[in-house]
Amino acid sequence: MGKVSYKKLRGSQNLRQRLLLASLSATPVQVEDIRANDTDMFYVAGIKFQYRPGIVMGGRHLVHDCGVNPAIGYFLKPLVVLGLFSKKPLSIRLKGITYDSRVCVETFRSATLPLLKQFGVPSEGLELKIESRGVPPHGGREVLLSVPIIRSLTAVTRIDEGMVMRIRGVTFSTRVSSQFENTMIHAA
Structure with missing residues (x-):
């Protein structure tokens, strides 16, 4: 060498x-x-x-413990990009905290994945499944990320950003009564 x-x-x-x-x-x-x-x-x-x-190989049934800092969202962006251009489709289970003050997994699933589809990433095989949620300090929850392989991305031109038709949200609670969550939903 x-x-x-x-x-x-x-x-x-x-x-x-x-x-x-x-x-x-x-x-x-x-x-x-x-x-x-x-x-x-x-x-x-x-x-x-x-x-x-x-060589970026990809693979199935991979598992990674992300720890408690940073959250799983920190690992998702680079994993999706590496997975798209790997030799085999990627399927990885990430364990750790699903929500912190940075990008949470719900935001990634509802914003980033639809954006990738506009770049020509096929819908089949591109999935982020939240199996259980975890918050600081202990985390201990997991998500399953599946990414197909592609040869190239399609160029996208975004001129008209469009109108806001509705605002949606995701709510969850841990170790409190579900009444608090319902109050939060109705107050929004």
Whole structure:
């Protein structure tokens, strides 16, 4: 094997997107100065790393424990993109917190997945099934993400954003009476 040529990047801005694009383009990257302005000496060893991507395979019956921070929504966006361009369809069960202050799984299911269909992603095989919900601090709930494979995306031009016809929401509660949830629904 010959010497690997790394594309050099600086800083930690958009690190997830950088690693995602490096994986899709099979480009090795070296990220430096991740914590350039951090004065804590504890992190000195973690200021640089190299990433050499392999082949994105996909697969069925995969399971990943996301922990309690960040929530499952943090992992969904890169997983969908990697799954679309993998060798085999992706089916993965994610365990952890389904809702936090960032993107929750309901928002991802009702906003991102329909948007992907406009880019030519087939409806068959593209699914996010919420099997159970979990909130901080313990989480412990899971979702099932299924992503088909595609060859390319279709270009989309969005000129007219349209009118808002209705606003919908999802409500759930944990460890409280369902009366609180009903009151919240009627107050909205």
